[in-house]
Amino acid sequence: MTKIQPIALVSGATRGIGRAIAQGLAQKGVKVLLGARNMQVGHAVAAEISTPDARVEAVELDTTHQATIDSLMAMIHEKYGRLDILVNNAGISLDFYPDIPVREKLSRTLETNVVGTAALTDAMIPLLEKSAHGRIVNVSSILASFTSRGQADWIYKDVAMPTYQASKAALNSLTLSYAKLLADQNIKVNAICPGLTATDATNHYGDRMPDQAAKVAIKYALLDDAGPTGTFANEEGPLDW
Ligand SMILES: NC(=O)c1ccc[n+]([C@@H]2O[C@H](COP(=O)([O-])OP(=O)(O)OC[C@H]3O[C@@H](n4cnc5c(N)ncnc54)[C@H](OP(=O)(O)O)[C@@H]3O)[C@@H](O)[C@H]2O)c1
Incomplete structure (x- = not known):
């Protein structure tokens, strides 16, 4: 019997951790739809990371533009x-952009990290419900952990990134809510932290590379039916909310 090739959509997959997640999934034989705001870049990255068994397909996706979400949902429905x-x-x-006023900073960050994520998730639920083993992985951050933030000896105790931390805390809350809403459909919803990674977002700080950071996301994307839902974890194991 031939095994059905799983189909994955990765948002923001043109560079950094998203690209590494897309590549890692393709290497495991998953059909990856690579979310890109710039389709020229998307096609180039898709060609670079495709494997003989899994051709990566660039798809237009800006999570702050509902029209791209709706068209993508219709395309996946029709094609797959x-x-x-x-x-x-x-x-x-x-x-770390001091010239952007806080109102704009917070609105833009929440629009992408929270509103866009919820909008994309809602649009894709009917398609995930058609899967026998739907999985949603939210790429969050340990910097949003209220429990860790309250600990005096925590490694990131001196970090204060108000808008980013608020956005990822909201993303964690969405994770728990969607996990509850989708539990009966065998759709597992988990949040992961990829760890501090050298990408454009961190000005390439440190020596942890995106392929290492991607591993925990890939693990939760490929959970079997006995796996958890409504959890928060990094590569070392469960994290406190
Ligand atoms: N790097 C870290 O240390 C770290 C740690 C913890 C969590 N994270 C999380 O990991 C995720 C990836 O981070 P990264 O470091 O890889 O960032 P990155 O290198 O800046 O890449 C961000 C990606 O998201 C895309 N993107 C941004 N806004 C978008 C939108 N509205 N719609 C669709 N795509 C959009 C970008 O597309 P364009 O190429 O078109 O701009 C790019 O592909 C983020 O959620 C981040 O918060 C990162």
Whole structure:
């Protein structure tokens, strides 16, 4: 019997951790739809990371533009009839831009990291419901953990990124809500932290590379039916909310 090839959508997959998640899933034989705001870049990245068994397909997706979400949903419905994995990776961080007023900083960050994620998730639920094993992975951050933030000896105790931390805390809350809403459909919804990683977002700080950071997202994207839902974890294991 031939195994059905899972279909995954990764938002914000043109670079950084999203690109590594897309590549890692393709290497595991998953059909990846690579979310890109710029289709020229998307096609180029898709060609670079495609494997002989899994051709990566660039798809237009800006999570702050509902029209791209709606068209993508219609395209996946028509072409594939279902979606097995949604990785909500697209995210921004504007805390280190002192010239942007806080109102604009917070609205833009919430619009991408929270509103856009919820809108994409809602649009894809009918397609995930068509899968026998739907999985949603929200790419969050340990910096949003209220429990950790309250601990005096926490490694990131001195970090204060008000808008980013608020956005990822809201994303964590969405994770718990969607996990509850979708539990009866065998759609597992988990939040992960990829760890501090050298990408454009961190000005390539440190030596942790996106392919390492992607591993935990890939693990939760490929959870079997006995796996958890409504959890928050990094590569070392469960994290406190
Ligand atoms: N790097 C870290 O240390 C770290 C740690 C914890 C969590 N994270 C999280 O991991 C995720 C990826 O981060 P990263 O470091 O890889 O960031 P990155 O290198 O800045 O890449 C961000 C990606 O998101 C896309 N994107 C931004 N806004 C979008 C929108 N409105 N719609 C669709 N795509 C959008 C970008 O597309 P364009 O190429 O078109 O701009 C790009 O592909 C984020 O959610 C981030 O918060 C990162």
